[in-house]
Amino acid sequence: MNKKGESAFDVARKSIYWMIAGVVITMIALAVGGIMAGYLNSLTSVPPKLQAEALAYRFLHSADCLAYQDAETGRVYSNVIDANKFTGEQFSSCYTTESRKEINFGLTLKNAAKTIVTNNYFKTDRFNVTRTVLVWDGTQFTKDTLEMGVQEKI
Amino acid sequence: MNTKGASIVMMIFELVVVLGISALLVFAAKDFAQSERVHKTIIAQDLEMMLSILSGISGDAVIAYPQNLSAYTIAASSEASRGQVIVFTEGDAEAQRIAQEFPLPGDYTLDGFVESAERLCLAKNGKSLFVRACTAEERLGVELP
Numbered sequence: 001m002n003k004k005g006e007s008a009f010d011v012a013r014k015s016i017y018w019m020i021a022g023v024v025i026t027m028i029a030l031a032v033g034g035i036m037a038g039y040l041n042s043l044t045s046v047p048p049k050l051q052a053e054a055l056a057y058r059f060l061h062s063a064d065c066l067a068y069q070d071a072e073t074g075r076v077y078s079n080v081i082d083a084n085k086f087t088g089e090q091f092s093s094c095y096t097t098e099s100r101k102e103i104n105f106g107l108t109l110k111n112a113a114k115t116i117v118t119n120n121y122f123k124t125d126r127f128n129v130t131r132t133v134l135v136w137d138g139t140q141f142t143k144d145t146l147e148m149g150v151q152e153k154i
Numbered sequence: 155m156n157t158k159g160a161s162i163v164m165m166i167f168e169l170v171v172v173l174g175i176s177a178l179l180v181f182a183a184k185d186f187a188q189s190e191r192v193h194k195t196i197i198a199q200d201l202e203m204m205l206s207i208l209s210g211i212s213g214d215a216v217i218a219y220p221q222n223l224s225a226y227t228i229a230a231s232s233e234a235s236r237g238q239v240i241v242f243t244e245g246d247a248e249a250q251r252i253a254q255e256f257p258l259p260g261d262y263t264l265d266g267f268v269e270s271a272e273r274l275c276l277a278k279n280g281k282s283l284f285v286r287a288c289t290a291e292e293r294l295g296v297e298l299p
Contacts, residue, residue, distance in 0.1 A: 011160045018167070025175060036182065044195040046203070054203040055256070058210025064259045064281070067212070076212035093260040096235055102257070 048126065052103055052150045058094060059107065060131065060146075065094035066107075068136040081109070081146065083137040091116045106149035109135065111142070125149035191252070194241040197226060198254040201239045201276070201285070205230075208278045209237075209262055218288050219274040228274060230285040232264035237283070258283075 061078045063069035068082040086109065097104055097120045104121040108114070112135060129148040134141045197219075204217060229240040237258045242251040258264060259281075266285030268274055273288035 011164060014161075014164050014168075018164075018171075025171075029175075029178070032179075032182070040192060043189075043192050044199065046199055051203065054206045057207045058259055061212060062210045062259065063212055064262075065210070069212075078212070095257050095259070097257055098236070 048103075048150070048152055049129070052105075052127075052129065052148075052152075055095070055103055056105060056129065056148055056150075059105075059148075060133065062094070066090065077134075077136075079131065080134045080136055080141065081144075083112070083135050086112075086114055086116060086135075088116050092119060100151075101153045104151045106151070108147045108149070109133075110145040110147060111135075112144055121149075121151055122154060123149070124151050124154050126152045190243065191250070194226065194243070194252040197221075197223065197228075198239050198241045198252045201228070201230075201241070201274075202237075202254040202256045204276055205237060205239065205264065205283055205285075206256055208276055208283060209259055211278065214277075214279050216275050216277045216292060218292060219276070222272050223268075223274045224270050224272045227270065228266070228268045228285055230264050230266040230283075232258055232262070232283075235260060235262070237262075237264040239285070 058065045059067075060081070061067055061076070063076045066081045066085045068077045068080040068085075069075065070077070086107075091107070095105065095118055097118055100120040100122065102120065104118040106115060106117040106121045106123060106125070127150055129150060131146045131148070133144055133146045135144045200219065204219070208215060208217065225243060227242050227244070229242075231238050235258050236255055238253060238255045240251050240253045262281045262283060264283040264285070268285055268287050271287035273292070275286055275288040275292055277284045277286065
């Protein structure tokens with residue numbers, strides 16, 4: 001082959017090479033970006049149960065949510081549910097989400113067979129958290145089991 | 155077609171591509187190594203969970219964040235039962251700021267702006283939550299890691 005022919009072949013060969021290399025480099029760059037993003041997410045991810053526990057803490061410990069408060073002494077009883085507060089309206093004033101992408105809860109008192117849910121709860125629980133509680137019905141305390149269905153990002 | 159010229163153009167193109175990719179990887183690795191975004195995200199998540207728990211306790215309380223936050227600015231606010239915590243450093247663009255939103259009980263409010271405070275305190279007073287720098291008294295007896 002003459003020199004001119006060799007040079008033309010060289011240019012054509014490199015063009016094909018860079019076309020393939022361009023695709024491969026793009027794929028590698030995307031893969032590296034994906035790996036980095038995944039690693040960053042793994043560094044900052046919070047265990048869903050921990051997050052749910054932090055949000056649900058108020059349910060059983062705050063008189064502004066479901067916890068029973070003695071009207072005379074003002075004392076709030078943690079892990080004691082006031083049956084009069086176990087309503088959808090009270091629950092909404094305590095915990096409201098903007099979308100189904102946030103953590104939503106469905107609370108069920110097993111023995112009393114009562115359920116209240118947050119505004120974006122659709123019964124697609126990722127996991128459940130169970131607590132043994134006392135329920136104050138205005139006259140007496142009764143033992144019950146509170147099952148909290150936790151729905152995450154649907 | 156002038157094949158010699160095309161060959162030179164091809165060589166320059168190769169050089170530019172190699173330099174571009176190298177620069178991109180160096181910048182990405184540098185940004186990754188600094189991990190500033192990770193720190194800000196972790197702080198914002200911590201504060202969100204601490205404030206969620208603080209809003210759930212009965213009575214008033216003050217809790218201190220157990221890390222030195224002098225490199226960061228913390229802004230906290232609330233609107234219509236939604237609390238928001240924003241963590242950023244000086245010179246951060248809007249996109250570099252880390253914001254964390256969470257539901258607050260009904261009529262609770264959240265407020266505070268803390269710049270370069272070594273110790274950050276979260277306080278609950280009635281139905282008001284505050285993010286503020288710890289006072290000298292609150293700093294006593296608590297050693298930062």
